[in-house]
Amino acid sequence: MNARTIALGLGAAVATFLLAGAATIELLGAGEAPGIGIIGVVVGVAAGLLAGGLVSVYAGRLSGIAASALVAYATFGVAFIAIAGLRYVNVPYADDTFTFPVHLGVSVVAAVVVALLIDRAGSDGRTATA
Template sequence: MTISVLGSQYGESPGVGILGLFSGVVAGLIAAVVVGVTADRFEGWAASALVAYGTFGAAFLGIAGVQYVNVPGADDLFAFRIHLLTSLLLAVVVAGVDHRGRA
């Protein structure tokens, strides 16, 4: 997200990529710590929401990684809106499957 926002304003400079990579790693680490520390404290929908949160972060970073390494067609396929919606859809599906598995 940082690369998309700053890239539209400052172009494709190496500094934008480095800043985007750093902020993505920090966001991913925060998500991993939150999920790891609190995962066993929740039950039911709260646990499934936590799984959704972790899934969203992993999916978002995974798609961003595919775009970052310039997989052919990834930039055209995953415009920012599609990138965000795909990550959200995966999170909802995984949370639903997780919730059904806990019931």
């Protein structure tokens, strides 16, 4: 386990927290009861911790497209949280610029670009292992 696998684990934990929490809230009927949001957060935290731990332990064994996909997944989570942070601290024009579809799209594009860069670095003969 090195700094790269720990960073990938943290990124995967964030992405899994967001996806599992949002999916739980939507599946339980968002807005119908106040406790649904709390349940979504608890499920997201548990899934995120599990995913982060597994990625931190096993990411060093991945190579090729699997490593690129893992980096893209972690990048998505980090980009999504970074943009949300910009909106939270009221950076001028961030709320107007980053509507939810744009916010999601920028996060996905960042993930794809990073995955392509990692894949290209691996095809140039440099190591692209996670």
